[in-house]
Amino acid sequence: MEYRCTECQSSYSRWSGQCPRCGLWNTLVETSPTSMRGHNSVASATSARYSPHKLQEEIHTHTLDQITTIPRAQYSTGSSEFDRCLGGGLVLGSVLLLSGEPGIGKSTLLLQTAGKMTIDGTPVRCLYISAEESLQQQSLRATRLAIPNNTLFFSQEKNIARIESGIISTKAQLVIIDSIQAMRHELGTSSFMSDSPISLLRNITALAREWAETHHCAIILAAHVTKEGSIAGPKFVEHMVDTIVQFDKSYHEYRFISVRKNRFGSSNEIAIFKMSSTGLLDITEAEQNFVKTSATTWAVGTCICAYYEGTRSFLIEIQALTVSAYNANKVFSDVVDTRKIFRIAAVLEKCLAIPFSQQNIYINTSGSMYIRDSGADLSIALALLSAYKNKALTQMTCAVGEISLSGMIRNIEHMPARYRQCSNFGIPRIIVPQDTTELAPKSSSTIKVKKISHIRDIAALLE
Numbered sequence: 001m002e003y004r005c006t007e008c009q010s011s012y013s014r015w016s017g018q019c020p021r022c023g024l025w026n027t028l029v030e031t032s033p034t035s036m037r038g039h040n041s042v043a044s045a046t047s048a049r050y051s052p053h054k055l056q057e058e059i060h061t062h063t064l065d066q067i068t069t070i071p072r073a074q075y076s077t078g079s080s081e082f083d084r085c086l087g088g089g090l091v092l093g094s095v096l097l098l099s100g101e102p103g104i105g106k107s108t109l110l111l112q113t114a115g116k117m118t119i120d121g122t123p124v125r126c127l128y129i130s131a132e133e134s135l136q137q138q139s140l141r142a143t144r145l146a147i148p149n150n151t152l153f154f155s156q157e158k159n160i161a162r163i164e165s166g167i168i169s170t171k172a173q174l175v176i177i178d179s180i181q182a183m184r185h186e187l188g189t190s191s192f193m194s195d196s197p198i199s200l201l202r203n204i205t206a207l208a209r210e211w212a213e214t215h216h217c218a219i220i221l222a223a224h225v226t227k228e229g230s231i232a233g234p235k236f237v238e239h240m241v242d243t244i245v246q247f248d249k250s251y252h253e254y255r256f257i258s259v260r261k262n263r264f265g266s267s268n269e270i271a272i273f274k275m276s277s278t279g280l281l282d283i284t285e286a287e288q289n290f291v292k293t294s295a296t297t298w299a300v301g302t303c304i305c306a307y308y309e310g311t312r313s314f315l316i317e318i319q320a321l322t323v324s325a326y327n328a329n330k331v332f333s334d335v336v337d338t339r340k341i342f343r344i345a346a347v348l349e350k351c352l353a354i355p356f357s358q359q360n361i362y363i364n365t366s367g368s369m370y371i372r373d374s375g376a377d378l379s380i381a382l383a384l385l386s387a388y389k390n391k392a393l394t395q396m397t398c399a400v401g402e403i404s405l406s407g408m409i410r411n412i413e414h415m416p417a418r419y420r421q422c423s424n425f426g427i428p429r430i431i432v433p434q435d436t437t438e439l440a441p442k443s444s445s446t447i448k449v450k451k452i453s454h455i456r457d458i459a460a461l462l463e
C-alpha cells in the first residue's frame, strides 16, 4: 500500500498527518501502488488515452465570434494616479496583488482607496480583512485619513476559508485582504510563513480568483516583500492574478507604484505619491519636477535629466562626486545600478582619458529617484565630468541620450514629452543626441537645443 498527497502528488510508503514535501496536513490518502504506477507513468497514460476520435469528443473549441464577452465594470479608486496606473480603475471580477516592503504604505493606500470608493463616484461596498492590525488600529487610521462611517466593513478573520461568508453577507464589490502573509487556511495550524508558504499562498490566491468570478467583486491582496525587493512567496502566485502593482523603494516622502503586470492596461505605468500626515497625496504631472536647484544655485557635479518612465517625463537632478581612491575604486549609489555607472565611467576614461578607475564615485538624484531609463546616461556622464573637473556646466543644463560603449550618443524615445518638461520648468539648455529628429516645441523657443554625436563633445560644455 502507498500513500499519496492530494496536493503535491508525492507518494510515501507510510502515512503521516502532514505531507513532508508540501507541508499540508491531512492530505495523504491511501492508493494501491499499481494504480499509482499507472497514474504516474505519463507515457502509458498518454498512449492509453490517445485517440484522435476521443480527443474530438472531449475538447470543445470555439471560433472568436462564438465567444461572448461581458464588458467588465471598472471603478475609479478616487486617486487619479492609482487609476492611471491601473488603466482606468479597479475592474470588478479581477484580482490585484499589491506588494511592498513593510511600512511603505500598503495599508494606508488600501484604506484610503476603500474609503474613497465607498463614497466617491459610483459607491461600492467594501470588505476589509485586517488580518495584521486590530480594528482599533484601523479605526485610528480611518480617523487620520478622514474616512466617514459608510459601507466599509472590517473583519479580523484570519482563516481564508471563512472569508467567503463575509463577502456574501456584506455584498462586497471590493474585498481587501491585508495581508496574505497573515492569513492561514483552516487545514493549517499556523500562518503560512512557518508552514507551507507556497501551497498556502496558492490556496489563498486560487480562492480569491474563484470569489472574484463568482461574486463579481474586485479582490486586492496585500503582500509584504523583503527589503531586497524580492516577492519571495508572492512570486509563485503572480501568474494567478490579473494585476501586480509594487510599491517601489521609498525615498524621503515620495512613494512610487509601478505596474508589473496588468491584464486591463499598460504594464509600464508608474504612479507617484507623497506620504503626508493625512495619507498619500497624488503627485500630479504639473508637480513632477524633482529639481531643487536653480540657475543661481547651479553647482559643480550637477546635471538635469528629463527622465521618462511609464508614460510620463519628469525632471531629475543627477548629482555626482568623485574623490581619489587609495585602493581599488568603488562606485556608491543606491539610485542608479552601479554597473551602469562603471560602464559610463569606463567610456569616459577611454574617450576623454580621465582616470575614473582611480576615483571613488558617488551618484545621487534629487528626491532619491531611482534611475532605470537609459536616456539618463548622458546626464550621468556630464555630472561625473563636472565633478571630476570641479567645474560646473556653463549654465543650467538638461541632457538626454544613451551612451554606447564606443562613446557614440544614441537616439532615445519620447523626446516631445522630455522637451515639454524642460519647457514647463524653464530649463535654458538641453543637450540631445545628434540623430534626434523631433524638434523642441514652438512654445519652448527660449530653450537652446545642442546636438552632440560623441561623448568627446561634452568637454566643451564645461568651458
Ligand code: TYD
Residues within 6 Å of the ligand: 100, 101, 102, 103, 104, 105, 106, 107, 108, 109, 141, 144, 145, 275, 276, 277, 278, 279, 280
Ligand atoms: P502602513 O500603511 O501601515 O504600511 P504597510 O501596510 O505597507 O506596512 O504605514 C506606512 C507608514 O506611513 C507608517 O510608518 C505610518 C505612515 N503614515 C503617514 O505618514 N501618514 C498617514 O496618514 C498614515 C495613515 C500613515
Ligand code: MG
Residues within 6 Å of the ligand: 106, 107, 108, 132, 178
Ligand atoms: Mg499594513
